[in-house]
Amino acid sequence: MDELTPSPASVLPQGLDALQNLLGEEWEVTIQPEQTPLLHEGDKGWDAVVRITSRHDSIFTELLVDARDHITPKDVAARIGSTALLVRRVNHYTRLMVFAPWISPKTQEELRRRQIAYLDLTGNVSLRVSRPAIVIHTQGADRAPARHRPTSAKPMLTGPRAGRLVRLLVDAMPPYRATELAKYSGLSLPYVSRLLDALEDQLLIRRDGKVVTTVDWQELLRTRASHLDLMRQTNPQGLLAPNGVQPVLDRLVKRGGFIAGGEVLVTGSYAARPIAPVAVGGQLMLYVMPDPEHPRAVAKELGLVPVPEAADVLLLQAPDLSVLQRPRRFDRYWQVGLSQLVLDCLSGPGRMPAEGEKVIEFMAAEERHWRADDVARLSTDGGPGLF
Known part of the structure; x- marks a missing residue:
């Protein structure tokens, strides 16, 4: 694994250290052995059960930590969101928490909307527990530092080619296919397909099979503009x-x-x-x-x-x-x-x-x-x- 793309195994201990530093000496953060899994073996949506214990009165809460090397809004809307919902139904006092090297603002928003705690290694943290009372919300990097950027074959919303496709997606209502978008933008079909994949990961578009059915054109414009000067x-x-x-x-x-x-x-x-x-x-x-x-x-x-x-x-x-x-x-x-x-x-x-x-x-x-x-x-x- 390249040092620029930390593995989940390395993200977990770094995240635990960061959480311990945020809570301070009055709290103890430890990994617990799983006694009774909430889901069938092989279906778990987390990597560790983490207990946060008050050193003052021994009151504790437990978090199910899902450590990832990369996370997108689509990930949250899919399996992570389903896991969090199931966890809440089984045990109202247990929270799902995501650790990652960096979590984008849009992904953070999606996590908060689904009441999922998160922590990234740049300082973006959101954790709210009712008993014992713990509320943490800090802001870190709003753009991925170079050392935390995952290697990906998917293009980003930078450069003039991305601008052509963004304007086409905004100016025309769906449905349409990648072949149509390639034709009317003058871009290659492979490039259009890869960029659509990236946009779907960010929930900026939604597809039914190969057909684009929905475009969040307002957020698409804001996201594209964030890459421009x-x-x-x-x-x-x-x-x-x-x-x-x-x-x-x-x-x-x-x-x-x-x-x-x-x-x-x-x-x-x-x-x-x-x-x-x-x-x-x-x-x-x-x-x-x-x-x-x-x-x-x-x-x-x-x-x-x-x-x-x-x-x-x-x-x-x-x-x-x-x-x-x-x-x-x-x-x-x-x-x-x-x-x-x-x-x-x-x-x-x-x-x-x-x-x-x-x-x-x-x-x-x-x-x-x-x-x-x-x-x-x-x-x-x-x-x-x-x-």
Whole structure:
């Protein structure tokens, strides 16, 4: 076993040490021999029975500890959740507790929802026992440290290819198959299949056989955005509009979103404001084509002047042409699609994440208007629109 992927056998003693340190010297944490198994031999859902005893009055409680080298929300929703339910039915005072090198925020949420205690080696801990009274809740790493990242053949939600598939899953209602998603995203079928497996592990999608039946599009956007940094991935160029931002917008409207022979779309605060006003002001962010010459040509045609600071316009180079797919017309000008707008806002600076959450609220209320009812209706040119 690679040192970067601890085995359950090594996670258990490390977790016990961490639990003992959290409880302090007034408590004793020990592994107990199992006298009467709750389940038939071979069906156990735990690795050890751990007793926590008060050194003051000898009152104790027992935990059934399931030590794992990796855990996903899907694991919790499946066998772990079933085991916890059975344990509670057999003995109301015994709790199931999961130990792992690292537990993601979404997995923690799923564990808490099912009243399952947990501890990871980065400091994420949740334990609540009524007798003796023990309540522990601490926060550790919200991203897996390198030493705790499991090796996996499944791709992550990083990079432009993942962005293409995420937007397709959000913009079109299921059902659909991996073959359809590969066709309309331009991605290889093996890549799409592996990423769908990873998304299902995180409960971001659900499938019936090979058919995607449900997409948790709100959490999918948040999860994808957590892997992004708008200001690092778009090579922004700061510019000054000598006559103010409004003439720039007027020019975009007049030219229908095409400047210097390429597409230019509004994103960020100016794109969010018509549907989710949070605050006034902010920089005008414009996506330009992923071509080194296009930003310079756009700046010249719009009369923008490069400045080292205090820019009121930012030209962002689209890291992939999929960023520019399915644009929408809001107010008077063309801007990125709603799913792309959320990704940009949630991964942007300042108040932009709050704007992104407001856009999600708007999308949830108007889902039947912006979301296509068939993936085949989506194309690189657009899709069903709101305005």
